[in-house]
Amino acid sequence: MEDNNLTPKQQLFIDNYINxxxxxxxxxxxxxxxxxxxxxxxxxxxxxxRNVKVSAEIARYxxxxxxxxxxxxEKIDIDQDWLISQLITTIEDARQVNQHNVVRNSIVDIxxxxxxxxxxxxxxxxxxxxxxxxxLDTSTLIQALTEAKHPEAIEAxxxxxxxx
Numbered sequence: 001m002e003d004n005n006l007t008p009k010q011q012l013f014i015d016n017y018i019n020x021x022x023x024x025x026x027x028x029x030x031x032x033x034x035x036x037x038x039x040x041x042x043x044x045x046x047x048x049x050r051n052v053k054v055s056a057e058i059a060r061y062x063x064x065x066x067x068x069x070x071x072x073x074e075k076i077d078i079d080q081d082w083l084i085s086q087l088i089t090t091i092e093d094a095r096q097v098n099q100h101n102v103v104r105n106s107i108v109d110i111x112x113x114x115x116x117x118x119x120x121x122x123x124x125x126x127x128x129x130x131x132x133x134x135x136l137d138t139s140t141l142i143q144a145l146t147e148a149k150h151p152e153a154i155e156a157x158x159x160x161x162x163x164x
Contacts, residue, residue, distance in 0.1 A: 087110050
C-alpha cells in the first residue's frame with residue numbers, strides 16, 4: 001500500500017485490519033494502540049476509522065478487492081447450465097455415500113432453477129397484489145401508471161466517484 005502521509009501506526013493498523021479480515025478491534029490492538037478501558041478502546045478505534053487518510057486507504061483496498069472479485073466472477077461463466085451441472089455432480093457424489101437429503105435438496109434446487117418449483121411465498125404475494133389491483137377502479141389504475149412513468153425527483157446530496 002502506498003503511504004499517503006499515514007503515520008507508521010496508522011499504516012500498521014490498516015495492514016492489520018486487512019490481514020485480520022476487517023476486525024478493527026484486533027487490528028487496533030495489534031498495531032500497538034493501547035486503551036485503559038473498553039470504552040476508550042472503542043473510542044480510539046472509531047476515531048481512527050473516521051480519520052480521512054485511514055478511511056480513504058481502507059476504502060481504496062476494499063474497492064480493489066471488489067474489482068478482483070468481479071474479475072474472478074467473470075472468469076467463471078456462471079449460468080443455469082453450469083449450476084445444474086454442479087448440482088448433478090453433487091447428486092452423484094451424495095448417492096455414493098448415501099446422503100439422501102443432499103440428493104433430494106439438489107433435485108429440488110434443479111427444479112427451482114428450471115422454474116418447476118415456485119416458492120409458496122411468491123404465489124401468496126402475487127395473489128395478494130392481484131387481489132388489491134382488482135379492487136381498484138380503472139381511473140385510479142391509470143393515474144398510478146401515469147405517476148409511475150413520471151416519478152418525482154428525490155433531492156439528495158451526492159458525491160462523484162472517479163475510477164482512479
